[in-house]
Amino acid sequence: MKLLTAEESMKTCVRCGACRNVCPTLNITGREADGPRGRVLMARSLIEGNIPVNQEIKEQLDRCLLCSACVDACPIDVQVPDIVMLAKERIAAETETAAKTDIKKPAYPERTFKDYFFDHVLANQKRLNTVGNLLWFYQKSGLQTVTRGLGILKFFPEQMRQMERITPAILPPSRRKHHPEFTPSAYEEKEPRGRAAFFHGCIMDVMFRETNDNSIKLLSKTGFDVVTPNAQVCCGALHHHSGKKDKAIELAKANIQAFEEENVDYIITNAGGCGSALAEYADLFRDDLHWLERAKAFSAKIRDISEIIYEKGEMPAAAGRGERVTYQPSCHLQYVMKVKDAPAKLVKQISNSEYVDLPEKKYCCGSAGIYNLLQPKLANEILDKKMSRVKETESAVLITANPGCFLQMKLGVYREGMEDQIETKHVADYLMESIERAESAGKQ
Numbered sequence: 001m002k003l004l005t006a007e008e009s010m011k012t013c014v015r016c017g018a019c020r021n022v023c024p025t026l027n028i029t030g031r032e033a034d035g036p037r038g039r040v041l042m043a044r045s046l047i048e049g050n051i052p053v054n055q056e057i058k059e060q061l062d063r064c065l066l067c068s069a070c071v072d073a074c075p076i077d078v079q080v081p082d083i084v085m086l087a088k089e090r091i092a093a094e095t096e097t098a099a100k101t102d103i104k105k106p107a108y109p110e111r112t113f114k115d116y117f118f119d120h121v122l123a124n125q126k127r128l129n130t131v132g133n134l135l136w137f138y139q140k141s142g143l144q145t146v147t148r149g150l151g152i153l154k155f156f157p158e159q160m161r162q163m164e165r166i167t168p169a170i171l172p173p174s175r176r177k178h179h180p181e182f183t184p185s186a187y188e189e190k191e192p193r194g195r196a197a198f199f200h201g202c203i204m205d206v207m208f209r210e211t212n213d214n215s216i217k218l219l220s221k222t223g224f225d226v227v228t229p230n231a232q233v234c235c236g237a238l239h240h241h242s243g244k245k246d247k248a249i250e251l252a253k254a255n256i257q258a259f260e261e262e263n264v265d266y267i268i269t270n271a272g273g274c275g276s277a278l279a280e281y282a283d284l285f286r287d288d289l290h291w292l293e294r295a296k297a298f299s300a301k302i303r304d305i306s307e308i309i310y311e312k313g314e315m316p317a318a319a320g321r322g323e324r325v326t327y328q329p330s331c332h333l334q335y336v337m338k339v340k341d342a343p344a345k346l347v348k349q350i351s352n353s354e355y356v357d358l359p360e361k362k363y364c365c366g367s368a369g370i371y372n373l374l375q376p377k378l379a380n381e382i383l384d385k386k387m388s389r390v391k392e393t394e395s396a397v398l399i400t401a402n403p404g405c406f407l408q409m410k411l412g413v414y415r416e417g418m419e420d421q422i423e424t425k426h427v428a429d430y431l432m433e434s435i436e437r438a439e440s441a442g443k444q
């Protein structure tokens, strides 16, 4: 749990500037207002009532990716994303209640859709699965081919057209049923490396079901007994970042309850964004001692899949196809969960593949939850810069460790017209495919 609340933390910034050169938005625009120091000053002034809430301030704060790179660089741990979120909560509250404000309220249908999607779809796996079924039908029925062929997509905003292009192939409903409740370690003759519960996420389990299936297999292959509780729900990260703290608390309670019944050593995630939200559950319960203790015990078990396999697992033989590979870290994984190198270290253990470090990998790719949809111009500028670094590596495989980063990097590859040259992969898929390649080579 963080030592200070956002309100306390904002008063500790000494304006030293040590955070300046890690901030992706400042790196692009060069404007102090687009950097951590400027944002802390602006948010503090607003929270303390020294400047009025207005559209310009709102837009400045909305441009923060909440990536936490600045927190990692700050010598005194100033919690810039929490401070920005608190200021955004104040702006949202003021917008609702103030009679006179120049803040543009989202149009009624947009607000209703967003509220419905966050509260009743993301938070309800059954409904999310129905959305998955519709997407699968769109992709498999020929509707996608017809839509693209007739040029219907040109009537949609550019960002939506691009997302349609990069949406992964959804598995059929028959392959998206419940995960097995228990998958034993594949090392039958040895003691398991631990009992791990798998957190499958909400969108992850619909859009990236194959990655989730591979993650369970990978944990088993590397020596863990795996349980997958069916009562788990969305981690609540998007709700919390969008100011829906009550819903985030409701989801956190459901997850704590679902996992504490399992008596496991670790709770494993394969998405940096979800993992960091789960690891910070205690911050949601500062005023609720009963849930605070339960949240702390829950969060203490959270591990990223690469971290746990690298530290405690037994990686079997794995073989590549002679390709060059690079890795774009998830910000939440490297800055909040502090898992900096584990995915790259595992990839380096694969024979017949060459790992190259991505220059400037400290910078966010511009995905940041739904930032690329809300701030498309700046997100694309950040992405284009990232892609110029990816191209320097001349890699054929681009590894990611979070679904948002996966989609954003896939979008970058698409925008560069390099879909034939660069394959975007989640680290769990890449490791599992390499293990299976080595296994089938061993049988021949």
Ligand code: SF4
Residues within 6 Å of the ligand: 012, 013, 014, 015, 016, 017, 018, 019, 020, 036, 037, 040, 070, 073, 074, 075, 076, 077, 078, 080
């Ligand atoms: S946030 Fe931290 S690193 Fe940045 S200016 Fe303030 S004290 Fe310095």
Ligand code: SF4
Residues within 6 Å of the ligand: 022, 023, 024, 025, 026, 034, 035, 036, 039, 063, 064, 065, 066, 067, 068, 069, 070, 071, 080, 081
């Ligand atoms: S959270 Fe990221 S984008 Fe926001 S100020 Fe910090 S480094 Fe910059």
